[in-house]
Amino acid sequence: MAAEARSPRARYREQNRAEIKAAALQQLAEGGVQAVALTRIAKDMGLSGPALYRYFAGRDDLLNELIRDAYDDMAQVVGRVGAVRADGARAALHALAAAYLGWAVEQxxxxxxxxxxxLPGYAAPPDTLLRxxxxxxxxxxxxxAGVPAEALRPLVDETAAWVRKERDVADWLAQHTGLAPQDDAAGTALAGAMLVWSQLxxxxxxxxSGQYAGMGHRAQTLLAAQIDTLADSFQL
Incomplete structure (x- = not known):
């Protein structure tokens, strides 16, 4: 059955919410998270303060939406790369890392x-963990698919214990790999994911944040070297 057509009021509300988020992203780009101000957004859009609160309960509610959108967008970009490539796991790892870096550099x-x-006093909503x-x-x-080096064994052991203890972690792992908590590769997969996340x-x-400016190397080159080293440590 086709979805019911949205009412003009619903479309108007969605349009205004999108405009508010676009304005907040512009403020974010210009001055960081501290620059996001609903009163200024309302003024620029020709809305009263109370009218703006019909769309977002407050600044934190708006930030929650921006964070959810950012994670979803990043996941989509990285997910399109995929983790299965004909040229092997190492190439997949490089492609995934490059996609992550590319998204961040662009935005x-x-x-x-x-x-x-x-921001002080702000806490991201719990559902951002899933994102x-x-x-x-x-x-x-x-x-x-990796074989971790002996030096990684303490971390692999800890992540293996983690997946056996936490049901939500086990479900996440099973959803994307088909591995059960007792599988030997479960700890390896999680250890690798934690290590690559730290490197990224x-x-x-x-x-x-501009910390590499003037240091004579490109972030892409540095990250590629780090990924190769990490792939070596898992025999990928």
């Missing part, structure tokens, strides 16, 4: 919104 204000320093895991999910399948977060955060 640094959105990356810093989800991975940077949050963050969706970004990381394609990496799980890559590392599930460090390098990408430094790049988008």
């Amino acid at each position: 640094p204000h959105r990356y810093l919104l989800v991975q940077g320093t949050s 963050a895991r969706a970004v990381l999910a394609p990496f799980l399948k890559v590392f599930a 977060h460090g390098t990408v955060s430094l790049e988008v």
Whole structure:
């Protein structure tokens, strides 16, 4: 059955919400998360303050939406790369990492919104955890096929215990790899995902915040070297 047509009022509401979020993203790009101000958005849109609160309950509610959108967009970009490639797991790992970096470099204000320093007193909604895991999910399948170096054994053991203890983690892993908590590869997949996330977060955060400026290297080159080293440690 075809979905019912939205009413003019519903379309108007969605349009206004989209315009408010676009204005907030512009403020975010210009001055960071501290610059997001509903009163200024209302003024620019020709709305009264109370009218704006019909669409968002407050600044935190608006930030919640921007964070959800950013994670969903990032997950879509990384997910399109896929984790199964004819040229092997190492190539898949490089492609996934490059997609992550590319999204962040293209939209640094959105990356810093989800991975940077949050506003005092602000807490992201609980459902952002699931969205963050969706970004990381394609990496799980890559590392599930790996053979970790002996030096990684303590981390693999800890992540194996984690997946056996936490049902939601086990469900997440099973959804994307088909692995059960007792499978030997479960700890390996999670350890690899944690390691690559740490590498990505460090390098990408430094790049988008301008910390590499004038240092004589490209973030892409540095990240490629890190990914190769990580792939070596899992025999990918």
